[in-house]
Amino acid sequence: MAEVTLRNITRRFGETLALDGVSMTVPDGAFVVLLGPTGAGKTTTLRLISGLDAPDGGEISIGGRDVTNLTPAQRNVAMVFQQYSLYPHMTVRENLAFPLKSPLLSTPADEIARKVGRVAEMLQISHKLDNKATALSGGEMQRVSIGRALVRDPAAYLMDEPLSSLDAKLRADLRVELKAIQSEARATFLYVTHDQIEAMTMATHVGVLEQGRLVQFGTPREVYEAPVSIYAASRLGLPRINILPADLFGTAPPGARWIGLRPEQIRQGEGQDSEVVRVERLGDQTRLHLRFRNQDLVTVTDPHTELQAGQTLKISPRNPYYFDADGARAL
């Protein structure tokens, strides 16, 4: 496994600046989750590291070696896309074994069988090993795609929303499996997801991309607790951070235009009256939709709360964030 470094990477598509001077060091054995809305540059970043696409400027190194001008095969990274890319005429077993049959590797047959068996079990696909790839459901195909990456021993794994087409139970199982692989093998992962739970539970680091720029890079806790901007703060946390006029609860500090309150930063039972608009019971959590001085807020409360719509609840901010008119952190 290896450290992956991007230095001042730029990629244009016509008028679009997909990546704008991105520099990032992914430590050996790190699990980096890239966050950002559609079009932020996440997939482009993975494609450039894999060698499927080339930057217009900047350098990429893997394990201390400059790979900017090398082919994907020479880089030895394993990539999993959202869309599965299997060989349709081959069985699941043949698809899984394929990466190990490269003449460069000359893996012995018994080792191939062992690795394929282990990965198939982990991905809960052993019973389909002799099926043709075309005779699988979408979720099964996706698992085989992940398996084809996992049988290898690459310098880094690059995965673009690999679990997004799977059902909730399988997603939860595979989240744990992938994380276990990463910790045991000390594997380096770059991973794209829109799933908050995946990001918070799997990442050792998160990178926040905004219109092709890397605006924050740190542990999930750092980005959650010390966001540099409204944009970065909005990437993590469910329900999302509430962004409200800075003087909503009283005098705003100088330079502050917005106050940011995550659910746990809204103290309940003290302060000023808000109206309970809706009580949303999710089982392990109950969300409160509140109205305060013509502004809507969402927070969470005790799952067994007696509160009902129409009642009033006193609220006040607790250690809030403040942001300036441009959305940058002011305090």
Ligand SMILES: Nc1ncnc2c1ncn2[C@@H]1O[C@H](COP(=O)(O)OP(=O)(O)OP(=O)(O)O)[C@@H](O)[C@H]1O
């Ligand atoms: N092959 C291409 N040709 C033209 N424009 C492209 C191409 N690939 C990406 N882009 C543009 O580059 C920008 C970044 O795209 P990218 O796919 O990296 O975003 P993303 O963050 O992965 O989004 P998503 O979450 O939708 O996958 C977008 O504006 C996109 O339209």
